[in-house]
Amino acid sequence: xxxxSSRATTGAGSLLKCRxxxxxxxxxxQVHALRDAxxxxxxGEFLAIVGRSGSGKSTLLNLLGxxxxxxxxxxxLAGTDTRAxxxxxxxxxxxxxxxxxxxxxxxxxxxxxVENVTVALSYQGISRRQRRVLAVQAxxxxxxxxxxxxxxxxxxGGEQQRVALARALAHQPSLILADEPxxxxxxxxxxxxxxxxxxxxxxxxxxxxxxxxxxxxAAADRRLRVHxxxxxSPTAVTRPTYV
Amino acid sequence: xxxxxxxxxxxxxxxxxRTLSCGLGVALGCTVFVMALGLGQTxxxxxxxxxxxxxxxxxxxxxxxxxxxxxxxxxRIPAAGVARVRTMPGVIDAGRFTALxxxxxxxxxxxxxxxxxxxxxxxxxxxxxxLFAAAHAAVAGHSFTSVDERVQRHVAVVGAALARELGLTAxxxxxxxxxxxxxxxxxxxxxxxxxxxxxxxxxxxxxxxxALRNSPGDRVDTGVLVATRPGAPRVVGDRLxxxxxxxxxxxxxxxxxxxxxRLRLQVSADLRRLSLAAAAxxxxxxxxxxxxxxxxxxxxxxxxxxxxxxxxxxxWQVVTQVLSEATIIGLVAGVAGSTLGVWALLGVCIWQxxxxxxxxxxxxxxxxxxxxxxxxxGLIPAMLAARIAPASALRx
Numbered sequence: 047x048x049x050x051s052s053r054a055t056t057g058a059g060s061l062l063k064c065r066x067x068x069x070x071x072x073x074x075x076q077v078h079a080l081r082d083a084x085x086x087x088x089x090g091e092f093l094a095i096v097g098r099s100g101s102g103k104s105t106l107l108n109l110l111g112x113x114x115x116x117x118x119x120x121x122x123l124a125g126t127d128t129r130a131x132x133x134x135x136x137x138x139x140x141x142x143x144x145x146x147x148x149x150x151x152x153x154x155x156x157x158x159x160v161e162n163v164t165v166a167l168s169y170q171g172i173s174r175r176q177r178r179v180l181a182v183q184a185x186x187x188x189x190x191x192x193x194x195x196x197x198x199x200x201x202x203g204g205e206q207q208r209v210a211l212a213r214a215l216a217h218q219p220s221l222i223l224a225d226e227p228x229x230x231x232x233x234x235x236x237x238x239x240x241x242x243x244x245x246x247x248x249x250x251x252x253x254x255x256x257x258x259x260x261x262x263x264a265a266a267d268r269r270l271r272v273h274x275x276x277x278x279s280p281t282a283v284t285r286p287t288y289v
Numbered sequence: 290x291x292x293x294x295x296x297x298x299x300x301x302x303x304x305x306x307r308t309l310s311c312g313l314g315v316a317l318g319c320t321v322f323v324m325a326l327g328l329g330q331t332x333x334x335x336x337x338x339x340x341x342x343x344x345x346x347x348x349x350x351x352x353x354x355x356x357x358x359x360x361x362x363x364x365r366i367p368a369a370g371v372a373r374v375r376t377m378p379g380v381i382d383a384g385r386f387t388a389l390x391x392x393x394x395x396x397x398x399x400x401x402x403x404x405x406x407x408x409x410x411x412x413x414x415x416x417x418x419x420l421f422a423a424a425h426a427a428v429a430g431h432s433f434t435s436v437d438e439r440v441q442r443h444v445a446v447v448g449a450a451l452a453r454e455l456g457l458t459a460x461x462x463x464x465x466x467x468x469x470x471x472x473x474x475x476x477x478x479x480x481x482x483x484x485x486x487x488x489x490x491x492x493x494x495x496x497x498x499x500a501l502r503n504s505p506g507d508r509v510d511t512g513v514l515v516a517t518r519p520g521a522p523r524v525v526g527d528r529l530x531x532x533x534x535x536x537x538x539x540x541x542x543x544x545x546x547x548x549x550x551r552l553r554l555q556v557s558a559d560l561r562r563l564s565l566a567a568a569a570x571x572x573x574x575x576x577x578x579x580x581x582x583x584x585x586x587x588x589x590x591x592x593x594x595x596x597x598x599x600x601x602x603x604x605w606q607v608v609t610q611v612l613s614e615a616t617i618i619g620l621v622a623g624v625a626g627s628t629l630g631v632w633a634l635l636g637v638c639i640w641q642x643x644x645x646x647x648x649x650x651x652x653x654x655x656x657x658x659x660x661x662x663x664x665x666x667g668l669i670p671a672m673l674a675a676r677i678a679p680a681s682a683l684r685x
């Protein structure tokens with residue numbers, strides 16, 4: 047059952063469709079981390095999912111990213127009903143259609159920035175030369191063209207997150223999922239990352255972020271609030287202007 | 290597959306210290322493996338050489354008497370028979386000897402400038418002059434001759450161990466044996482074919498009658514020691530009894546050494562089994578070491594594998610990556626360990642002044658074993674890495 051309040055914008059032509067999406071974890075006690083989430087995300091939209099710690103935001107993001115399987119409900123991504131996908135198909139789908147950005151960056155610290163991006167591309171059947179071209183393009187787009195061969199561990203937090211963003215968008219995915227992408231950054235870098243995400247959507251990308259950060263949430267086209275596993279308050283927001 | 294190997298190489302290169310520690314166990318295993326095989330083969334060559342030189346060229350025949358029945362050597366094995374043996378093809382020399390056993394033979398030594406020593410019990414042998422050559426004995430002083438025998442000179446040659454015990458020196462000491470006073474004319478310093486000479490008093494056969502006197506209850510064994518050329522003992526042994534005693538060859542017992550080629554094969558097989566067993570134990574240890582270290586490695590890289598799965602790696606790609614890492618470590622460790630094993634073997638051989646012998650196939654086998662050991666050791670960690678759930682790994 048889905049509550050009326052959890053029904054966000056829905057309709058045909060959506061990139062992502064959630065219908066009664068549930069996730070519970072066996073106990074005891076049994077935990078219902080997500081209850082009947084129903085909403086859509088349009089192509090080119092910037093959606094922020096907000097809520098307190100433990101409210102179910104990350105669980106929702108894991109389900110949207112096919113990193114976890116729902117206990118019930120439907121999830122359609124880019125026209126594909128993900129319920130029918132096996133483990134291999136889900137991995138292939140993630141490789142082609144999704145890009146991930148994490149709060150802790152999750153770079154391989156001993157590899158160079160280019161290698162960090164090409165390693166992710168290596169799972170998509172792209173040739174070695176093409177991988178390098180895509181990686182360099184993505185890094186240059188993030189303003190890291192001068193640091194291609196720097197080890198990831200030598201980069202600042204902001205640079206590391208930009209490498210992570212380059213890794214997420216190098217293969218031009220349909221959807222970028224970001225989990226607290228500004229959580230480990232100072233305010234100036236936070237603004238930079240927010241601006242990059244905003245720009246991505248302006249260029250046609252679709253971004254879903256989970257965040258505690260009000261400024262990042264305010265930059266989104268739309269917000270979903272998650273409270274005790276229930277997606278409760280879809281809200282349209284006024285988009286601020288970033289230079 | 291190229292991408293998997295490339296990813297494995299990137300990780301191994303970037304974490305070279307961890308890679309090194311992972312490979313150390315396998316490298317050590319391969320070193321010991323190659324060394325064990327090489328030392329086995331080297332030792333085998335040493336053992337074979339020694340058997341070839343001495344043991345394998347000695348044949349003997351003996352006439353075992355009944356207790357209390359004494360007889361002169363000539364009555365048991367005639368000198369003509371021994372002379373016939375010396376002319377046989379493959380024979381270097383042959384010497385007749387007679388040993389007294391039963392009652393201990395008491396001798397008293399006299400050394401110039403000292404008082405008479407206490408009587409001691411010794412082995413007493415009667416021998417023809419050829420025995421010393423047949424026994425490959427090195428004598429300080431003189432051994433006796435056929436002239437000594439004919440004129441029944443009262444002389445004796447004693448073994449080095451006995452000479453040291455009694456303080457005897459060649460040309461200066463005398464012995465009192467059963468009432469006979471004999472001059473010590475030589476000391477047997479070494480012998481490769483008849484070690485009992487080193488602890489015996491050897492008299493010429495011309496003194497046999499006197500020596501065998503008053504020996505009731507003793508047993509007198511007469512025999513012939515034959516030194517042959519390599520490869521001849523079997524043929525000589527087959528004809529020895531007939532040549533010595535044509536009228537009653539079956540009364541002689543003939544001892545022929547083990548066929549050296551068969552012996553060599555037996556020794557080779559034993560040593561190979563031993564060295565392979567030792568090497569296998571070490572390699573299994575190496576596999577466990579790499580398995581443990583790879584498992585630790587995987588547990589420290591949970592986020593990395595979670596990330597790889599998140600960005601699209603399939604389970605089999607994670608499995609092959611970890612397996613590739615372990616196999617590359619095994620290969621490099623195998624090459625390094627086997628090379629080190631060869632050098633260590635050379636070092637031991639130089640130290641021991643041995644000739645190093647090593648089948649080059651053993652080195653190749655060491656490398657293959659290291660590589661397979663790495664792959665086997667990486668199997669379980671690879672399965673564990675593939676089971677890492679990306680959602681929980683990335684939350685860590």
